[in-house]
Amino acid sequence: MxxxxxxxxxxxxxxxxxxxxxxxxxxxxxxMRAPLPLSYQLPDFRSTNPTPGVFERQTLEAIEQARAIQRRAVAFGHSSNPLPASRLDPGTLEQTAARFRRFLRLSDQRQYDCKDALEFYRLCRFEIERHGIFILHRSFPSVDGSGFCLADPPAPIICVNTMAQTAGRRLFTLAHELAHVTIGASGVSDPFIRKNDTEIICNKFAAALLAPKSLVSRVVTELRLDPNPSRVDIARVAKRLKISQQASVIRLEELQYVSAGTHRRWLTGINVSGDPDTETGGGGGGPTPQHKVKLARFGFSFAKVFGAALRDGALAPIDLYRLTGLKPKYQSAYFNFASLARYDDAEEE
Structure with a gap:
């Protein structure tokens, strides 16, 4: 060609x-007469039979950077904590998700008290990273999925695509990728493209983790939800649960709080009015402090591992810049801030 x-x-x-x-x-x-062998290719779990995918340049760069971070973290001796499970059985998913919620300190009340989906996302991210899993934010073409994970122990990495995803949708992506880490299945995913058993089971786990039956029951009762809800009703449920609207309607139908076919009808409606789980515009206000922006992009685990390496002399500022693009002038402020930051201190630009 x-x-x-x-x-x-x-x-x-x-x-x-x-x-x-x-x-x-x-x-x-x-x-070259023969193709250049690629050192690392991630399976694309959006296909029926996941095989190494073909991705856009920005996506490939995000994957390669995550791999480099993972290799260096392992070299520094980092090891994440064992997760409550190493497999996801369909018959015991609810119980497994309940164990994960206890592991992550996600009580129903703590979730309910969050101001919105963004606060709940930040809380979940912090609690997952508290156990040594890296969670990175990168923006790459949405045609390449919602996120990916490098599940390899001892330093698993989850990368959430921030391109045009609301906080609620990022939240479901995060939980979905946590399921991939649990079963050791590295790859690129979109939770709302389910063409194989792995994606189906990861989605069911994510739904059970983020919307336990006890909390859904409470919200359904409070709102007196009709079995044939309108899109406004679904939006109200999502707001109370602090998750995306699509995840909410799927979970409601799964738990039989709404009639069969509700999700299909909801999808038909948004095809006309637009997807409420996709961001269409920017924010506003003044500039966000860079130490908060870096915390949102690289997270807490990265700050802990690479901040220590920088202080100990195991990594030079220029090497960290070459590895991640994190400029030396921002490194100390970010690492110092992250060591004392709360879960809700990370902010996007």
Whole structure:
């Protein structure tokens, strides 16, 4: 294909450099007779039979950076805490999710008292990272999924795609990727594309983790929810549960609080009016302090491990910059802030 393009368009060296950049390979790879072997390829769990996927440059860069962070964390001796389970059996998912909620200190009341989905997301992230799992934020094309995980012990990493995802949707992505870490299945996912058994079981776990039956029952009772709810009703449930609207309607139907087919009807409605779980605009207000922005992007586990390495001289500021893009002028402020920060101190730009 490249040869035909060159013959037709008289491709310049500049074009070849751009093409190589988009493919995340060195320019000479385009001239090789055999494909350049790739060192690491993540399965795409959005397919029926998950195999190594083909992703956009920004996604490939996010994956490679996460891999580099993981390798360096392991070299520093980091090890996450054992999770409450290492498998997810369909028949015991509710019980397993309940064990995880205790492990993460997510009581019904603590969740209910959160101001909104964003606060609950930050709380869940903090509690997961408290056990040594890395949670990174990166923005890459939404066509490449909602997030990915590198489940390899002893330093598993979850990366949440911040592109056009509301806090509620990020929350479900986070819980879904935690399920992938639990069963040791690294890969790229979109919780709302379910074409294989792994994604189905990870979704069911995420729903049970974020919306336990006891809390859903409380909200249904408080709102006197009709078995044939309107989209306004679904939005009210989601607001009380602090999760996305789609996750709410799926869970309500799963627990038989609403009639069969409610989720399908809800999907039909948003195809006309727009998806309420997708962000369509920016925020406002003044600039966010950079130490809070870095905390949102890299998280608490990263700050603990790499801040210690920097203080101990095991890592130089310029090496940390080359690894992550975190400029030396922001490093100390971020690491010092993260050591004392609360779960809700991380803020996006």
């Amino acid at each position: 490249l040869n035909r393009f060159e013959a037709r368009e008289k491709a310049t060296a500049g074009f070849l450099e751009k093409a190589a950049r988009e493919l995340s390979v060195p320019p000479f790879a385009l001239m």
